[in-house]
Amino acid sequence: MDLHQELAEMGARAVAAARQLALLAPRRKNTILQAMADELDARRARLMQANNEDMQAGKDAGLSSAMLDRLCLTDSRIADMAKSLRDVAGLKDPIGARISRWLRPNGLEIVKIRVPIGVIGIIYEARPNVTSDAAALCFKASNAVILRGGKEAIRSNTAIVEAIQAGGEKKGLPPDSIQLVRTTERQAVTELVRLEDYIDLIIPRGGETLIRAVVENARVPVIKHYKGVCHTYVDESADHEMALRIIENAKCQRPGVCNAMETLLVHEAIAAEFLPKVAQRLQPLGVELRGDPAARQIVPAMKEATEADWYAEYLALILAVRVVPSVQAAIEHVNTYGSQHSDAIVAAAEPAQKAFTQEVNSATVYINASTRFTDGGEFGMGAEIGISTDKLHARGPMGLEELTTYKYVIYGKGQIRE
């Protein structure tokens, strides 16, 4: 059987599972999630064994230590995966809710009801915990899921999917609700994202190269973010101490993630006073500063920023710094070079706050807070399937509701159209 046919058959089985999933009662789904968690706990030794094989193969293949760390399962990481499944069981069920309802003059009652999307494909990289997290969220929203993880984690992912599917089936999980693409051929991604007859949505999670490859080939709708080039703009009206705390947090608390700050914009009226404080605060933490000419005139120790720096997602302890003449210039910079992910203004003046939040064209815009809060957990969604910088369907952190769609049910008494 060729690859296309194999994946199409997985798709057809997922569609059949999705029809059954749409009928499961909320309590049944939660019982199934608990059983999945129990099975992960029960199979800990088997999971560790599979992961050891992946780790050994990874070392042989010369994976970086950062990559090996992401790949590695430990007792506590497996316990965390099981806990996440139980946490998802505790979240409010989104399916079946009435979103709105209205009556027409002819007596028709129109009800807009939240329903599952259907079949969701998740394409991701080396972290095995994404396997169980994504499966749990898709399932809780009554979607079937097809998972395609990185080839480095194939043995771990196979063991995880077997555990949660088997655990769930004990309590009535429809077969094929959670499927893993087992071939590690690259071509599988290309085939998967073209299965528009079976898959309703693709969510790619990973680096820009992976996501561009998905979009380039996709026929199925994709929700994604390419990268996070996040800004903090410090207005002339800012509280300096607050701004420094936010800058340090946004840059240094976890520099390798998409909501970390990459570029600092400072109003020219305070630059001479404020930029030396920034340098004093960040240099001891190992941050490399790259400034425009105006910034380097104030802090000569800064390296020179080039045009490429304004577009850069460093994911490292590097910060681009630019002096701007006004909040309008800051907005213009963010809308030109940013990735519409997360951008912050630190300002006491309301007109500057208002202009920034109205005109910055990003999924999440912060006033006097760190960009690091762009996260499903921090937003109170309980969990997150990803972050979107798209404009359709879902923007910003995506929780359970973003894994649903709606349909209209119209109740009549024999009405016909005149």
Add this chain to the structure above:
Amino acid sequence: MDLHQELAEMGARAVAAARQLALLAPRRKNTILQAMADELDARRARLMQANNEDMQAGKDAGLSSAMLDRLCLTDSRIADMAKSLRDVAGLKDPIGARISRWLRPNGLEIVKIRVPIGVIGIIYEARPNVTSDAAALCFKASNAVILRGGKEAIRSNTAIVEAIQAGGEKKGLPPDSIQLVRTTERQAVTELVRLEDYIDLIIPRGGETLIRAVVENARVPVIKHYKGVCHTYVDESADHEMALRIIENAKCQRPGVCNAMETLLVHEAIAAEFLPKVAQRLQPLGVELRGDPAARQIVPAMKEATEADWYAEYLALILAVRVVPSVQAAIEHVNTYGSQHSDAIVAAAEPAQKAFTQEVNSATVYINASTRFTDGGEFGMGAEIGISTDKLHARGPMGLEELTTYKYVIYGKGQIRE
């Protein structure tokens, strides 16, 4: 300048316009819409002249009389276009509304706000009124629009866009808010739908061939429906007279549109009594019936339905008829052969109603009403930019709200992530 470059420059100008549009106050937008309508009225002679040239060229090219009718502008059709613009002015402005708002334990206030999508591309066929209707709806939701109508209507569409852009500019419409692709080359569609750096959403309106061509080439997200294969299922518990009225309306009131019924499903327990009534009601109206073997045994005058009939969107006075053993079999038929557009059950029994509405996987599901109600106006949206059978972002009739997205604005007091 080559075609790609020309369209990319239109896209860049549309992005600039969209930024200005996002800042227009609701009252300003309504004044602009009124001025657009006034200018259409004032230029009636010029529009008629342009349309006469299109009509002459269409006759020379041998367009069908149905096509020529769609293309033709009359005094009253121009007056209707102007009236539609004024009606859109009267609709509630969707932009800036707070969709939701919540407080986090750390004091962060998260506000979800409705914002424009940005730049929308509309690809359509011969009807010139789509030009002004689509432009008005996109504008009211503060989006820039790039229009690509059928080549048969190019002179009419050019005159309409010139009129509404010029009328609007008198009251402050940003230049390039409403642009028309003036080349009639087919390749322009392919180029347009790949402009992901400039266009946020493509809405194709037309036949399945047009829409498949768009999806095949698109990098920009597309919202669409391919076709409307709509069903009416008559349950054993149905009121026969109600069912006959609904069937006649859904099939005959306007057979050429996407929400007209194409297939009738009848429960076997009532088929022997009910199907002769259907034939008696529809045959005098010129409807050709095509039945499965069970239906033809009851009404031998029916033609034979083949497998292809269950998938067919006739858009004509033809009706496929099938006898089914249960509501479950009806659901299975609809989910297998339908297009997830609009499907109805006629039934008095609640269990049948409930199963049908829960399990039929369509954008709009009717109980005891005609499928012909799937329409923005009939839903009370005031106007409609199209109908979606997709599952992301928008399903069913799409009004103004469906032309918007949201962003999160987060108000802090210096919060950082721990």
